[in-house]
Amino acid sequence: MPPTSMNLKILLPFQVFAETTGVSRIVAETREGSFGLLPQRLDCVAALPPGILTYETQEGEVFVAVDEGVLVKTGADVLVSVRRALAGMGLAQLRAAVEQEFLTLDADEQSVRAVMAKLESGFLRRFASFQHE
Structure with missing residues (x-):
């Protein structure tokens, strides 16, 4: 029976930023454009530039600003390993944070x-x- 939800773990260099179960979909940005992950999708790996990661649970959509890193999907588990991440703000504020903090060296x-x-x-x-x- 195929999985109906995913387990998402966002990793920073020295800590676990977020660990969420029951994720129904994930949208990530790559250099080639955005792509979505559903629980039945085949395993994959993607390089992530600074941008917004979106995931949906029963509680609603969650937006996380992420610095560059990598996304790995294996079965129902999705690991996102990035240098920095921010959450808890509105989408416009997260986009501004990506532009100010992650894109400028x-x-x-x-x-x-x-x-x-x-x-x-x-x-x-x-x-x-x-x-x-």
């Missing part, structure tokens, strides 16, 4: 990424010159 993160890019390109140049010798 702070100065420290930008400088770290720039340094890492320089290190990687320097390593590749040295490695390519080493192979040509």
Whole structure:
């Protein structure tokens, strides 16, 4: 008999953000667009950009702002592992939070990424010159 509901667990790096049973549907955003999950859907994996995750239980719809991460569906279990998540606000406020907090990189993160890019390109140049010798 196919499952009639799903178990959703939203994981952050150091804690469980939410754990919900009896989820009837989930809508997630990917870089290619939104897609829905129903309990009978085949198992899947999806990369998640910063956006809004929506799920529905008997109590109603719940909206969660999530930072980038991954969604994995196996049977009736759906695991969403993200860097940060916010809930408890209206949809408009969550959308604004995604734009302000998740889509804009702070100065420290930008400088770290720039340094890492320089290190990687320097390593590749040295490695390519080493192979040509």
